[in-house]
Amino acid sequence: MMDTPKVEKSVAKLKFLCSEVRENLKNAANFREYRHLLTFIFAINDINNDPTILPNITLGYHLYDSCGNVNKVIKDVLQIMSGHSVTAPNYSCMDHGNLAGYIGDQGSATSLPMAQLLGMYGYTQVSYGARDSILSDRRLYPHFFRTVQDNEMQSLALVKLLLFFNWNFVIIFATNDDIGERELRFLSSELTKSGICIEKIFFLTHAEILHASEIKNLKAEVILLCGTSSGLLRHYMKLLCINDPKAEKVCFNDKGEIPETLEILNFITELHDNATGGDTIEGLTATVGSFDGSRTPDQQLNISSLDILWVNNKMPYSRCSEECFPGKRKAVIKGHHTCCYDCILCSNGEVSNKSDAENCDKCFYTEWPNEARDKCIPKVVEFLSYDTDVVAYVFLFLLVLSSTTILLIIGIFTFFWNSPVVRANNRNLSFIILVSLKLSLLCILLFIGKPVDTTCMLRHICFGIIFTVVLSSVLAKTIMVCIAFKATTPGSSWRKWIGVKLPNSIVMILSSLQVLNGILWLSLSPPFQEIDVDSTPGKIIIQCNEGSRLAFYFMLGYMGFLAVMSLILAFMVRKLPDIYNEAKYITFSMLVFCCVWICAIPAYLSSKGKNMVSVEVFAIMASGNGIMICIFLPKLWNILKKSEMKKSNLLEK
The missing domain is CATH 1.20.1070.10 (Rhodopsin 7-helix transmembrane proteins)
Known part of the structure; x- marks a missing residue:
């Protein structure tokens, strides 16, 4: 981006790109890029037409399509830096205007080399889609900013979703590249912290096709994606990044990111008959919740499970073992995942008040578990009484x-x-x-x-x-x-x-x-009241200890x-x-x-x-x-x- 009033060549280039885009509007990815392009042009025009934003300054721009290619994006960066006619590293052939910065790219694979190159020249870069967590390192990329948050926030949201639906056994598809490896490493760590097991990890390339036979024998029913690829899931939920609809002021955080609220979308596929007698698959999305990482952990996830449409109207059951209900604890099966376990009833004097408890908690000495062993209740006080006997x-x-x-x-x-x-x-x-x-x-x-104590001393003597x-x-x-x-x-x-x-x-x-x-008995070791809380389960026995x-x-x-x-x-x-x-x-x-x-x-x-x-x-x-x-x-x-x-x-x- 540069502040110049001469934008005719850019507009001409824009027209050329738009014609290409229009020819490929059937492709969802191209349509998304075309929408980004129109949004960018609208924003530039809006800024230039408002004298209160940048008075006496007119913004211009040069548009280049990276095509998702690392070599091309480096060439385009150097081209903008040098001028339109020739590519001359470390030289600027611009006859007017100053280069203010770069916007892009959308993907992490191309944004990362851009950030490495622009960091050497000190130019500001603002990405609107790159989520690789390595770009949050302000020591390596002090000039990089983005309007989205890194993949770590999405991973945290995914973990919250899994916990919400009580799923603890998953399959992961990860791209076989640096981005996929970094995202997989962080996601695996967060899954482990939350007690969620990974049954199998598949590393995929962009051209690789995964056959259903490779996963049909697996027990997990939920699949997670890591990296730059996408795929068809058995139960697919998509997270979409959006701008603040209230147009409130947003600021970059210490990682160079604008905090965002992730939308949770329910992806629905419908099968329709077309005019030729065949079938047409249409995909629909519906917003069913959101995730806001800036809130407290118990308020981050907001989801309406009743609005979700599942395949065959049945929610997946992605667990290795049955859930251990309150009153029981998990006992890991030797040689299996930690998520594969037996459920064992809590021992005498212990309770568990939550599902899938790792350990049972011991009741206070004056309390005892109820019949379900999910809470402690006061022990029965026992002595020979006129009231109860x-x-x-x-x-x-x-x-x-x-x-x-x-x-x-x-x-x-x-x-x-x-x-x-x-x-x-x-x-x-x-x-x-x-x-x-x-x-x-x-x-x-x-x-x-x-x-x-008095009656204890008197009764036997x-x-x-x-x-x-x-x-x-x-x-x-x-x-x-x-x-x-x-x-x-x-x-x-x-x-x-x-x-x-x-x-x-x-x-x-x-x-x-x-x-x-x-007399000797009372003098040396007299009888006294004794409260026995251990000998009889569930009872506090008040009795006399003979002393001697x-x-x-x-x-x-x-x-x-x-x-x-x-x-x-x-x-x-x-x-x-x-x-x-x-x-x-x-x-x-x-x-x-x-x-x-x-x-x-x-x-x-x-x-x-x-x-x-x-x-x-x-x-x-x-x-x-x-x-x-x-x-x-x-x-x-x-x-x-x-x-x-x-x-x-x-x-x-």
Whole structure:
């Protein structure tokens, strides 16, 4: 382009070119070039006719057709630089006017040598179609500008389109030249970053024809083009560069480019009958969206998928494997593309909330995956509660029933305090056993409800001490039965042990060991509230940690020792002849106690959470009621029976 008023020769040359173009208007490419030519002439005339744009300057121009040939474009550049008559490098034969710059070329293959040549002379070059990314290098081509953006922007738009349609398996056709190689390198890098695999790459020359048989066995259904060639796609979407329709101000960016919005066109082919009886293929395009690289990544692509017409009204499925839906993760198949994978359900405690997740995310420790494993939900908090567990009310009912029964027995024993049956069975120890049984059963209330540090410290220690009093009293009863029968022999030395001092001392001494254990337990390593989030999937178990395992097992072991000693002694004197001998009832009660706890301890160790607490409560209630029933109900029967017989005798008299 040069600022000269003499444009007659150029117009003449223009007329010659236009005549050639008109003869080839049937060719779409020639029609596009002809349109570019008319646009250029209109712009020059518009500038020259507007005095506010370039006052006192008239633009002229020389038009040359490069014909897409590198040699010809170099010749034309030198021709414009030297003058019209001769080509003389480094000389200008122009008689007037100054050369302002060059516009063109449309293709990268011819624009690149132009830029290399003009860069040496410092002339400005503005291309309206060259997209090769190497031309964005301002160190190599500081004088090159273009009204379009490079191929990298188109590659980014293509990647966005593939992701939008959920395609991750493609075929690439690339021209076997430098431009195709550069575009392929960048496109391949962006595809890999986005998790899209390339099934196969075909390198083509301009004259090469690709047969359908070469791609029919491939799995991918989407084909991408790289470089200067074009071809027929199975599912073809074309990106067209356009000027801003609002005529707003546009500026070159730091790469010498004018930012543009890419249109996404839906290419539609239609088959029609022609007049000769044959078929005519017509191609139509429809705008279905756009891509604006200047926006934020989540707003760059704007597409209306409902407006797209697909072949056979079916969108292509260009994937190597089925999509892994939320709740699953990808597991790459060894020896295959990374896009070829199996879908594996997320492991326990993990979720994936998006499709084709590489990995599953671990839930927070207080959360657990839902059934679909696509989101984390709060874990269920578990402890033996009145709000959620019917068994808690069952235990409460049995506790009230047992406590009422014990109170009734205490009332009857108190009423018949001086009766022979009550006196013969050591009424003081019986009273201690009944009161201790009631208190031990009330300890069940410490086991029901949300555990806290206070209840955790009290539940086992209180029960252990109180029930030890029960077992110590039972053992003292058994010992006194043995002593009583030993003392029946005249002059026996056992008589001095008969009385209330010995059994009381036995109870005090034996119980004090459990009290000492409880004090040391609370002092050194007391029980505490424990929140277990790992042992049971989907649950947060609030439970009591015993603290010192040694103290806990000593408590159980010591009670077991007292029960076994009572059982052995009671078994030895069970057949002694006396109507008031309760040894056999003690034997039965200790058998019940031992059986209950022998069964309960393994169940306790193998259970968790509220089930473990339920086992403890059951063992406490079963053993306590076993002692009450086996020892005191027969006495109660004897008391009431003796009372009834006494009334009958009084009535007979």
